Amino acid sequence: MTDAIKSNITAPWWKHGIIYQIYPRSFQDSNNDGIGDLPGITSRLDYLKWLGIDAIWLSPTFPSPMADFGYDVADYRDVHPMFGTLADFDTLLAEAHARGIKLLLDLVPNHTSSEHPWFKESRSSRANPKRNWYIWRDARADGSPPNNWVSAFGGSAWEWDETTGQYYLHSFLKEQPDLNYRNPDVIAAMQDVIRFWLERGLDGFRVDVIDWMIKDAEFRDEPDPYSRVYSAFQPEVQDVIRQFRKVFNEYPDRVMVGEINYLGTYEYIAGLYGQAVGEGGDLIHLPFNFRMILTPWSATDVRTMVDEYDRAIPEHGWPNYVLGNHDQHRVASRIGRDEARVAAILLLTLRGTPFIYYGEEIGMENVPISPEQVQDPYGINVPGMTRDPERTPMQWDSSVNAGFNAGAPTWLPVAANYGTVNVARQQNDSQSMLALYRRLIAYRRENPVMRVGRYQSITGVGIPTDCFVYLRALADRRVLVALNFTAEDRTFRLPEAGTIQLSTHLDRENETVQELRLRANEGVIVEL
Ligand code: GLC
Numbered sequence: 001m002t003d004a005i006k007s008n009i010t011a012p013w014w015k016h017g018i019i020y021q022i023y024p025r026s027f028q029d030s031n032n033d034g035i036g037d038l039p040g041i042t043s044r045l046d047y048l049k050w051l052g053i054d055a056i057w058l059s060p061t062f063p064s065p066m067a068d069f070g071y072d073v074a075d076y077r078d079v080h081p082m083f084g085t086l087a088d089f090d091t092l093l094a095e096a097h098a099r100g101i102k103l104l105l106d107l108v109p110n111h112t113s114s115e116h117p118w119f120k121e122s123r124s125s126r127a128n129p130k131r132n133w134y135i136w137r138d139a140r141a142d143g144s145p146p147n148n149w150v151s152a153f154g155g156s157a158w159e160w161d162e163t164t165g166q167y168y169l170h171s172f173l174k175e176q177p178d179l180n181y182r183n184p185d186v187i188a189a190m191q192d193v194i195r196f197w198l199e200r201g202l203d204g205f206r207v208d209v210i211d212w213m214i215k216d217a218e219f220r221d222e223p224d225p226y227s228r229v230y231s232a233f234q235p236e237v238q239d240v241i242r243q244f245r246k247v248f249n250e251y252p253d254r255v256m257v258g259e260i261n262y263l264g265t266y267e268y269i270a271g272l273y274g275q276a277v278g279e280g281g282d283l284i285h286l287p288f289n290f291r292m293i294l295t296p297w298s299a300t301d302v303r304t305m306v307d308e309y310d311r312a313i314p315e316h317g318w319p320n321y322v323l324g325n326h327d328q329h330r331v332a333s334r335i336g337r338d339e340a341r342v343a344a345i346l347l348l349t350l351r352g353t354p355f356i357y358y359g360e361e362i363g364m365e366n367v368p369i370s371p372e373q374v375q376d377p378y379g380i381n382v383p384g385m386t387r388d389p390e391r392t393p394m395q396w397d398s399s400v401n402a403g404f405n406a407g408a409p410t411w412l413p414v415a416a417n418y419g420t421v422n423v424a425r426q427q428n429d430s431q432s433m434l435a436l437y438r439r440l441i442a443y444r445r446e447n448p449v450m451r452v453g454r455y456q457s458i459t460g461v462g463i464p465t466d467c468f469v470y471l472r473a474l475a476d477r478r479v480l481v482a483l484n485f486t487a488e489d490r491t492f493r494l495p496e497a498g499t500i501q502l503s504t505h506l507d508r509e510n511e512t513v514q515e516l517r518l519r520a521n522e523g524v525i526v527e528l
Contacts (some may be wrong), residue, residue: 013102014016014204014255014285015318016451017054018348018441020356022205023326024058024083025069025359026393026412029405034103036393036404037468038084042092044396045099048424051361051434052441055102057206057257057324061089062108065115065177068377069391070106071208072113076193091202102203104257109190109244110153110212111176118189119177126164133182133189136161137219148221154381157231171232173377181213181240194247204248204255210284211260213237220249233261233268241283242274248285257320258284262294266312273317285321286353292343293328297335297484299468302346303457306470310455316459319352324360330390331357334367338521341436341504342483345523348440349481351455351472359394360425361437367392367415375412388412397424431506439502443525449474464490467518471528478528491517498526 028040038061048056060070060081070080079089112119121130137146137158145158145167150173158167159174161478169178179186194205212239216230224227241258248254258271274283305475312478313319323331323343332340340363347354366389369379379386393410395418401410402418415421426434442444444450453474453498463469466481484490497514504523513526 011318011452012253012255013054014353017102018052018354018356018444019055019057019104019257020048020051020053020358021057021221021325022059022358023391024061026391026404027106028394028396029408029410032406032408034405034408034410035082037082038079038088038092042088042095045095047091048101049099051438052445053101053356055097055104055203057104057355057412058106060106060108060208061514064223065113065175066303067113067173069375071108072111072115072173073108074113075117076107076114077373090200097201104204104206104255105202106208107190107194107205108208109179109181109193110209111170111172111178112398114177118179122177123161123163123168126166127163132183133180133186134177135215136164136166137169138166147219147493148225149219150222150225153378169215171209177212178215181237182217187240187243191243191247194204195245195250198251198254199248203253203256204285206257207244207284210241210287211237211264213240220318228261233264236273238272238283241272245274245282245284255285257286258288260284260287262290266308268410269309270312270314270317273314274317276314279316280318281314281316287320288355289352291318292321292347293325293331293334297339297343297485299466299483300514301409302464302485303459303468304468306455307457319350320355321347321350321352322355322357323347324357324390326357326391327387328390330364330366331360332363333389335362337365338487339485341433342485342521342523344433344436345440345481345502345504345525346468346483348437348444349450349472349479349525350470351453353445356437357390361434362395362421363433364392364395364415364421365417366390367413369412373413395422397422402510435506439506443502447477447479449477449479453477453479458495461495462492464492466490467492480526480528482516482518482526483523484521487520489517489519491515494526496528498528501525501527 018464027036030040062073063075063080064070086498095241122134145156149157151157214234220230272287273281291305369388374386376386376388391414393414398419400407402414426432453472457470466486472479500508500511502525
């Protein structure tokens with residue numbers, strides 16, 4: 001075995017593992033107030049253990065006025081009473097660890113809530129020591145905002161503050177003022193926040209809009225307001241991220257996952273791993289790759305995406321793949337139910353850490369939200385943009401409110417299909433989506449080749465262009481994955497004979513094939 005293979009096999013957990021995202025408001029409501037909470041999550045850990053995932057990431061659970069459902073943090077060192085207490089957090093962490101599950105929280109450093117004491121001080125007077133913790137600018141001569149920057153949630157990114165007669169910057173809601181990371185005190189304060197949680201035993205953070213933290217020093221107008229050439233994604237942000245990373249490195253085995261520009265090039269993503277140091281980079285362990293969400297669902301597009309991305313990741317970096325999250329419509333609704341099974345096998349057989357959004361494993365779909373039901377501020381500001389459909393309560397069983405709680409009205413409606421699409425039912429169905437996810441996860445766990453083996457796509461040699469075929473290889477183990485992206489049968493000859501281990505349809509095993517027939521939207525794993 002070569003050294004490279006050995007070091008891959010002993011790679012840290014976040015390269016081997018599968019990370020499961022929980023939207024805490026919607027996972028399990030233990031006190032029947034209509035909103036999920038930490039004790040609820042703790043009560044479902046046995047399910048997550050059974051499913052086989054390695055880590056969970058919770059969307060924000062900190063005290064917050066909930067203008068953006070927790071992405072507006074009013075205190076970085078506590079738990080919102082709606083979700084529980086710090087003691088509940090400690091219990092969740094201990095119980096997760098007892099089951100071999102790691103825990104990540106969601107750090108939101110770009111902005112605080114306007115209710116955060118730092119901002120209250122900052123806005124109290126121009127002379128306040130925290131004035132420079134946020135981004136304050138004078139109005140233009142005509143009283144209009146300092147420049148043409150726009151908020152990601154609609155409208156100007158500047159809000160006039162009467163008390164001190166200046167505008168402050170908010171890249172998101174006006175209730176989410178941006179911190180000023182050109183001020184070293186702000187970096188130090190956020191480092192302390194990271195340390196606070198890592199010291200408590202937390203395994204890492206997903207870091208919200210990590211590459212927005214630095215804005216153009218001269219506040220130049222955007223060529224087009226949505227181009228974000230100046231209002232975000234400045235190269236100097238790497239200096240801030242490097243300061244964060246130092247804190248992660250003070251503790252063994254911690255991970256920083258970064259939410260980055262969805263539209264960043266592969267070169268841009270690759271740069272966010274930073275410079276090689278030891279076995280990794282000095283910036284983000286896992287800068288999110290959202291390409292699976294953005295790429296049209298065709299074999300050629302997906303293959304090109306994986307090939308280019310896999311090639312772009314530096315030697316000291318590690319890939320990752322995401323099918324969905326709390327900001328994107330459900331994968332089964334985007335591409336179709338049968339297609340979502342193909343997406344599952346794709347996600348779980350590629351080289352790179354897979355992220356599963358809660359409910360994907362049972363094929364949850366977007367829940368229609370009527371205009372009166374809209375909760376998401378983005379959807380209220382910009383009609384049609386609501387993220388509520390992908391944030392609805394987890395569907396556990398066919399009892400009242402899908403087992404999410406004891407019957408109190410839920411903050412978002414429970415999907416109408418919960419009687420058939422739920423965990424309990426799918427646990428008793430050997431061909432369900434849940435059964436597929438669990439088999440795929442187990443196969444990945446049992447076979448190092450699937451976790452750390454090389455990736456190579458196979459084209460030509462008679463493979464139809466609407467099928468995506470690739471190889472994973474580690475030492476003398478070689479596994480081929482063949483995915484039919486069409487709703488018709490496809491038959492082709494494999495370069496060599498092999499044995500089917502698993503099919504998306506969960507009805508083929510130990511079948512020796514060289515001439516491979518794939519049914520509509522069928523994917524298979526074949527050991528060569
Ligand atoms: C990120 C989060 C999103 C949030 C925004 C502002 O994009 O994923 O949910 O609204 O940042 O914090």
